[in-house]
Amino acid sequence: MGGYRLSSGGSQIDRSRRVRFSFDGRDLGGFAGDTLASALLANEQTLFGRSFKYHRPRGVLSAGAEEPSALVTMRSGARVEPNTKATMVELYDGLEASSQNRWPSLRFDVLSVNSLFSNFLSAGFYYKTFMGPTRKAWMVYEHFIRRAAGLGAGGFQADPDRYEGLHAHCDVLVVGSGPTGLMAARAAAVSGARVILAEEMAQFGGMLPNESETLDGVSAGDWAKATVAELSALDNVTLMPRTSVYGYFDDNVLAAVERVADHMPVPPENTPRQRHWTIRAKQVVIASGAIERPIVFDGNDTPGVMLSDAVRSYALRFGVAAGRKIVVCTNNDRAYHTALQLADRGMTIRAVVDARSTPPQALVEALAARGIEHFPGHVVAKAEGGKALEGVHIAPYDPHTKRLKGASRWITTDALAVSGGWSPAIHLASHASGRPNFRDDIQAFVPGEAEQAWRAAGACNGDFGLAACLAAGAEAGAAAAGDAGFGATALPQPSVEGGEAEDFAVLPLWEVPAIKGRGKKFVDLQHDVTAEDVRLAQREGFQSVEHLKRYTTLGMAADQGKTSNINGLAIMAETRGASIPEVGTTRFRPPYNPVSLGAIAGREIGAHFRPVRLTPMHDWHVAQGADMLAAGAWLRPRVYRQPGESVTDAYIRETRAVRDSVGIVDVSTLGKIDVQGPDAAEFLNRVYSNGFAKLPVGKARYGLMLREDGIVYDDGTTWRLSETQYLMTTTTANAAGVLTHLEHLLSIVWPELRVQVSSVTEQWAGMAVSGPNARRTLEAAVDDMDLSNEALPFMGVRPGHLGGIPVLIARLSFSGELAYEVYTEANYGLPVWEKVLEAGKSFGIIAYGTEALGALRIEKGHVAGPELDGRTTAADLGLGGMASRKKHYIGCMMLDREGLTDPSRLKLVGLVSLSGESIRPGSQLVEGATMATSGPSLGHVSSTTYSPALEKQVALGLVEGGLERTGHRLYATYPLKGHHVPVEVVEPVFFDKDGSRMHV
Amino acid sequence: MRIYCPICGERDSGEFTYGGDATVHRPAMDETDAEAWCQYVYNRENRRGPMLEYWHHTQGCRAWLVLERDTVTHKILSQPRLVGPWADEPKGNPPIDSGSDTGSAERERVSEPVGAE
Structure with a gap:
């Protein structure tokens, strides 16, 4: 029992082209044009899958995008795709599908015992049972429950297919290509407007192939084909089949997914599987039709219970009978036409059961003429059959009391066609409208007031019936084109003859x-x-x-x-x-249909996920085998490991080499901003918390920038190159933010200041040369510069040449050593870098990475990103002296607010491990000697390193009381990893406290 | 959403960064009233409806704009204009079709700040 292929018919299939496919490993056959659902029905497959919670057998309910039950997993391996609607899958040769949520097999499923306990598994059951009063039970059972409930499982391999994102523009977008959409597209196209017609299925025409009317003398299905051919010949019309418009966003932007190659085993070469479209439409006609709704009765989920129009679709479009003996159950007229159409094609209609006691006489007579049993005033009260429908119990029904009013009788049937009326598909409209309105006559919601440039027409607007849809579509298409600025041209309506009554009133059931x-x-x-x-x-x-x-x-x-x-x-x-x-009703949100993540990501995956920024010396670092580390979008060398070295070995070696002789590090990633103008000095003086007004030409100064609320924002050195020009450096992380901040100040806060700022981060290559032999190294490298302490004192900046290449050399030190920063035009970065290395060869110069950079700065107690964490003030960081009291600058007004002067604020300290164990960044600082007795957190560890100079594990941290705790013992605790390390609080400068090394 | 930049023309909103309430002004540098500073630094109205806003054309010409936008419908109600030292320079061609209401009546409203009441 079950479905079978009719000997003729099926407007959508090509019986001359056989297609082989497999379902749960069984080899089956179908025709080109079939959907997986129609082909499975034709193969007497009634059971499609197991249900979400109770593992009940489920079949197919619909023939379209509304399908709730017939979900399958498509393909296997890397291309596996769960939860695909069998009603939307176009059959292709070699298609491979499997059923879901069953074990060990679809016919015998162990967890279907859940169904026996359904009285216990009601709404909220899991939470009530397992989550209260303690969560312990839930934590034990969650794993099993999550396994038992659910649908298909996704794959774990990378998707080998390509997805693309595209943009489209049009005057009129028509969504849906039923009678309404086709007429709307025609009407808009005649006016000359650029039209996009999007249809979610492979075929245009919507329900037209199901209708028995003739249009202009040809069948409704043929009229649809002719109209599509006419539209496809027009240059101003773009037809988009297999395209689901899934969301309506601000400014009349709509999003759609085109299933380019889902109907093929693998996408052809140079073809994506799906395209994601962002469509900007001046006007939109929503012609998304209506969705038939089921009636809720005992056993209504039995495989074989289907929607009436779906049964009709399978017969007329696919030549598939849903069953040998069909019963129709309805509360409206249209389902009668399903019965009549099926009967006229030789299918057996056992009975028509109508909840209404007095259906139209013409329909009653039409049934009688075909010898179909008719039960007015009856309903289907129960369906029986387990894995496949065996029959239904029907009973007389009183619509006023909503009760059964008499004994039931049994009708044997293997397919029940149910129609409970129609709900307009208002999804897209409700993304861009107010509340939907309820219409009593059709017992359904219709779109609310438009909040964007769209109009709904036809069944989507509650105007059911073929003639009504054609007229509404033509009107909406013309009006949309008119609103988009195109003159209207009258479009002749096709003449509709024969067919079905236009009454779509339903008895609420x-x-x-x-x-x-x-x-x-x-x-x-x-x-x-x-x-x-x-x-x-x-x-x-x-x-x-x-x-x-x-x-x-x-x-x-x-x-x-x-x-x-x-x-x-x-x-x-x-x-x-x-x-x-x-x-009330829930307002639908995007997406109308599930959208694959691949389609949303498009080409922005892997290396294209975001741009990678490389310094001019990048290739050199890679050639030297550096471990590259992402710092924001930049890649920076972390360590240059020698054979057999660990990261720790390498940074300790690099750090020692800098302190002992000389090293070079790539600092090109620092943000660099060119600040120019007659008021540049005044501007910088207002931007930095320390004084900048008197910085002489040829000098650099370390500056601290605050936010308006007094918290430290960024730091860096700024170099005065001339009376009116400065080169500002920022941290790597804040480069973009600082520029925006400066532009905001110059445009909005102080537009009277004559200053221009622009990013020059990528125009300069920068390298720091540090160590006792830094001067000797550079002296050997430069052409014509005096680098003596007198000529280029600490914080001095000088232009010059190095191997014939113009450079700027600034005597700055982040490491505490005698050090210089050498800046040159980005294209010269590599040659300058190599010349410095060459010059330093006799001193054993090494290149060092960010790990050694960090170790050197922690030893010197310099703050960086982990300390400038958006919560610290200058005073917290021991830089209180840099927050001037003599001038106005950003953040100065908030310095004295209570929160920032609270003595319990966390302040910067140094920490030395007393046990020799390393200290984890992020550890909490506590007083308790054991983890169990740790007591409250007094602060945290921000930056840690092994200090080669001290030969100790050291750290910077922020702690209540700050340096008042100097000499005290605290514990750096990290319970997640079981670390509890005794530390001593010390001054944050561990090495060369008087700074003598950098002033030589 | 699309925003009309007087320098670059109509561009996708993804090129811009929101810059906050355009009716909030930083007090004069010699202002000593703590209340005024507190208002400026911390207090912002969570406006429902038309609001004057700053936008920064971050991924474009980097100009700061001020425009009026309805925070409920996201509709831009006024022709965005430049702020800062370039504000009085020629503004380029008007939008051909911005897709949002830029009628003269709405354009007038820019001159009347609506954010602070």
Whole structure:
């Protein structure tokens, strides 16, 4: 029993092209044009997967994007893709799909025992049981619960396919290509507007192939094909099949995903799997149609229970009968036409069950003429069958009391076509509108007031029926083109003949009472939310729609409740005795459909994730085997390891070499800002907390920048190159931020200052040459410069030449040694670097990396990023003297606020390990001698290193009381790693406290 | 969202950085009233509706702009204008189609700060 392929029919399939595919390892056949769902139905496969929570057998409900149940895992290995709707998968030769959430097999699933306990597994069960009163039980069971519940599993290998991101612009974007969308696109195109027509399925035409009417004398399906051909011939129309417009964002920007190669085994060469489109449309016509909704009754999740129009789609478009004996269950007229169309194609309709007691006479007669049994005033109260539908119990129904009013009878059937009415697909509209409005006649929400330049038309707007959709589409398309600035041209309407009644009124019917007990009535098939769960939520006080959703997870699955939201709302409304609009509706948010992360990431992956910045000397570092380390976007050498050396060995060797003789380090990553103008001195004096007004030409000064709230922002040296020109250096991390800060001040705060700033970070290469032999090294390298202490004193800056190359040499020291910074034009960075190395050869010069740079500065107690952490003041860092009291500058007004003068503030100290163990950065400083008795945190460790000069493990830290604790013992504790290291508080300058080494 | 830069033309908002309430002004350097400084440094109105804002064309010409934007709809209600030393220089071509309302009525409103009340 189950589905089968009809001997003829199927407007979408090509019976001359057979396609082989596999499902759960079984080899099966289908036709080109099939979806995976239609091909599986044709192969009598009723069971598609197991449900999320109870592991109940599930089949296929729909034939489109609203599918909640028929989720499969596509492909395997690196291309595995879980939770794919079988209704959206186009069949291709070699397709490989498998069912989900079952073990060991789909037919025999161990965890289906969950279903026996469904009374216990109701909404909130896990949390109530395992999370209170202690969380211990949850921590034990979470792993098992997470394993048991769920859908498909993703892969762990990198996706080998390419995804692209593109932008598109148009005058009119039409979303959906049913009768409304096609007419809208035609009408807009005639006016000359640039039109994009996006259709989420592979075929244009929406439901047109399902309609029995003729349009201009041809079948509705053929009319759709002809219209698409006409549109594709127009230069101003772009047709985008397989494109889901999933979100409507500000400024009429919409996002869409085009499934370029999902219908192929692997994407062809130079073709991405998917394209992500950012579409900027002047006007949008939303013609997204409507979604048929199921009726909630006992056993309504049995495989074989389907939506009425889906059953029709499978027959008319794919030539597949959903079952041998079909029962139709409805509360409206349209499902009758499903029955008639199927019967006319030789399928067996066992009965039509209508909750309404007096359906239109014409339909009753049409059923009688075909010998179809008719049960007006009846409902399907229970479906039975387990893994495949075996039959239904129908019973008389009283719509006023909403109760069954008589004995039930059994009808054998293997496919039940259900229609509970239609819900306009308002998702996209509600991304860009106010609250949706409820319409009583169709018992559905229609889009609210537009907040952007869109109009909804046709079924999406609640105007059902073919003729109504055609007219609405033409009108919307013309109006949209008009609003985009194009003159309207009248478009002849196709003449509609024959076919179906235009009455789409429904008898409100959401939930059918169970014949016995409460039954298993599923509202949300994807998240296994039952009608009882909704009532439980109401009883427990989760009455608002937002609480209902979160408590029961109704509508929160990957299908976003496309077939369940309105039923859940209606059941809540009935339980509360309120109307549906009183209960409210959740406003949909993007995305309308799940979007793969690959499509969002596009090409911004791997090396393209973000730009990598390289210094002019980068290739040299790499050639020397340096370990490169990311510092923001920059790559910097961390250590230059020699064979057999660890990172620690290497930085200790490099640090010693600098203190003993001479070393060179690449400092090109420092931020560099050119500051020019007659008011530059005044400007810098207001930007830095220390005095800059009197800095002479040819001198550099260390400056401290504060934020307006008095906290230290950045530091660096600034060099006066001429009366009106300065070169400012910033930390590597804050280079961009400082420039923006300066531009803000010059544009907004002090526009009267005649100063220009511009980034020159990448224009300069910089290197620091440090060590007792630094001067001798440079003297051997430069052409014409006197580098003596008299000619170039500490903090002096001089231009000159080195090997014929212009350089700026500044005598600055971050290491505490005699040291110089050599700056040159970026293109000359490498030759200058190499010439300095050559000159230093006789002194054993070495290149050192950021580890040694850090060790040298920690030994000298210089603060850096870990100390300038956005919480420290100049006084906290022992730099209180640099916060001037004699002038106005950024941050000066907040220095005396209580929080910044609080004596309990953390202040900079030095720390020496008393046990010889290393100190972890981030350790908390405590008084307790053991971890268990550590007591409250008094501060933390910011920077740590082994000090080759002291031959001790040392650190900088911030601690309450600061240097008042000098000589005291504290403990640097890091419980996560089990570290508890005794440390002594000392002055933060560990080495050469009087600075004699750098002043030689 | 797109923002019209008087120097570069209409650009995607991703090129710009938000720069805060444009009705807040730094007190004069000789201002000694702690309250005024406290207001400037710490207090900002969380405005719902039209608001004058600074934007920085960080990924473009690096000019600072001031514009009026509705914080609910994100609609830009006024023609953005330059601030700073270039504010009075020629502003280039007007936008061809900014996709947002730039009618003259709204343009007038720039001159009346709406942020501080």
